[in-house]
Amino acid sequence: MNPSWHIRTGRLHLSPVGWADLPDLLRLKGDPATYAQMLGGIRTPTQVAEELAADAQYWAAQGVGMWIARPAAGGPALGITGIHDRPDGRSPALRFAFNPACRGHGYAREAAGAALRFAHEAGLPRVFAVAKDSNIASRTVLGAIGMRTCDAFLRGGEPVTVYESVARSAPRPSEPWPDPMMPARSGRWNWGREQ
Numbered sequence: 001m002n003p004s005w006h007i008r009t010g011r012l013h014l015s016p017v018g019w020a021d022l023p024d025l026l027r028l029k030g031d032p033a034t035y036a037q038m039l040g041g042i043r044t045p046t047q048v049a050e051e052l053a054a055d056a057q058y059w060a061a062q063g064v065g066m067w068i069a070r071p072a073a074g075g076p077a078l079g080i081t082g083i084h085d086r087p088d089g090r091s092p093a094l095r096f097a098f099n100p101a102c103r104g105h106g107y108a109r110e111a112a113g114a115a116l117r118f119a120h121e122a123g124l125p126r127v128f129a130v131a132k133d134s135n136i137a138s139r140t141v142l143g144a145i146g147m148r149t150c151d152a153f154l155r156g157g158e159p160v161t162v163y164e165s166v167a168r169s170a171p172r173p174s175e176p177w178p179d180p181m182m183p184a185r186s187g188r189w190n191w192g193r194e195q
Helices: 019-029 045-062 107-121 136-144
Strands: 012-016 066-071 079-084 093-098 126-132 148-155 158-166
Touching (some): 012 045, 045 079, 093 107, 126 136, 136 158
Antiparallel strands (some): 079 093
């Protein structure tokens, strides 16, 4: 892996996910308390290995991807964060998931913020993130790192909010995303759309 893809923050070392991380990824992605909120839910060992292979390909093709977050001084993985493509086209998208034992210490905010900065510095002018409205912790992190709501929809009958971050040097989209709290042109609220 390219050494410039590693990120060091005040407390964390983010490194691109690799095969040496497979045991930690199996633990994180197989844990309902860590991964149940993620799109697709918890993963089987086969799914984790397939996603790891896809993550390596994404890094090679895009120069951004998923990182595993560890304490800067070393130690077990705390969680993951990074950029990936979503199957619904809201891409590129930021995602993160952290072990519940390390929540409440600002690690997700620190890691997700670093990943978002890296993405913009790598040339991505616009990055999305999606969180269930019931996932207050993730929504708080997204707001804390400067992402703004830009859309909303229903997934499986549950309200979901879409966030965006537009790089300061990037032009704003010519057609702005509707404010999810305002009626759409059709007169319906945006969060009323099932997707």
